[in-house]
Amino acid sequence: MQNKSNILERRSIRRFLDKEIEQEKLDAILEAGRWAPSWGNLQCCELVVVQDAELKKSLSELLSPKNPGTPATAGAPIVVAVCGRPDKSGYYKGKQVTRYEHWFLYDLGLVSQNISLMAHELGLGSVIIGSFDHEKAEKLLRVPDGCELVSLIPVGYPDMAPKPPKRKTLEEFVHYNTFSDE
Numbered sequence: 001m002q003n004k005s006n007i008l009e010r011r012s013i014r015r016f017l018d019k020e021i022e023q024e025k026l027d028a029i030l031e032a033g034r035w036a037p038s039w040g041n042l043q044c045c046e047l048v049v050v051q052d053a054e055l056k057k058s059l060s061e062l063l064s065p066k067n068p069g070t071p072a073t074a075g076a077p078i079v080v081a082v083c084g085r086p087d088k089s090g091y092y093k094g095k096q097v098t099r100y101e102h103w104f105l106y107d108l109g110l111v112s113q114n115i116s117l118m119a120h121e122l123g124l125g126s127v128i129i130g131s132f133d134h135e136k137a138e139k140l141l142r143v144p145d146g147c148e149l150v151s152l153i154p155v156g157y158p159d160m161a162p163k164p165p166k167r168k169t170l171e172e173f174v175h176y177n178t179f180s181d182e
């Protein structure tokens with residue numbers, strides 16, 4: 001039940017206290033990312049932990065002004081930039097092996113969820129940010145060719161306790177045996 005409540009209680013946190021994250025907690029969060037499942041265990045993920053205030057501010061300027069994650073990106077003690085190598089996931093001997101060419105996004109989603117849940121378990125908050133100028137962010141963080149920056153995860157001590165946003169009921173999205181009757 002403990003893990004279940006961790007899943008249910010995690011919320012996207014977009015405002016943080018002015019308080020550093022202890023190194024053991026940061027290590028535990030990164031370790032949680034390390035143990036995420038991945039395509040063929042090829043572990044396409046690369047993480048950049050951004051602590052530099054100028055870099056965080058520059059990253060926040062790459063989100064649209066209306067993105068609610070903008071202040072979180074500038075104000076969090078750390079922003080984890082989640083990067084991955086597209087050709088390491090869903091490919092065998094250089095050939096795409098299913099109809100999907102972007103399995104690396106799936107792998108990075110699993111890493112991101114592990115990071116978010118571990119942060120919550122340790123009393124920290126986080127928000128996954130996917131809407132920003134990816135090319136400019138890659139240049140800023142000097143992400144090499146062959147690797148793509150997909151999301152940013154500001155992490156810090158929460159300065160807000162949001163109410164849970166609505167979710168679909170199970171009846172609205174779970175299908176037993178076949179998707180439809182016809």
Ligand SMILES: Cc1cc2nc3c(=O)[nH]c(=O)nc-3n(C[C@H](O)[C@H](O)[C@H](O)COP(=O)(O)O)c2cc1C
Pocket residue numbers: 010011012013014067068069070127128129130131132164165
């Ligand atoms: C792939 C992905 C991209 C997201 N991008 C943004 C974003 O750009 N800005 C933002 O404020 N929140 C972003 N979010 C957070 C969602 O808005 C949030 O998870 C959703 O509203 C549900 O709220 P909860 O996380 O508190 O349950 C993103 C979440 C995911 C999974």
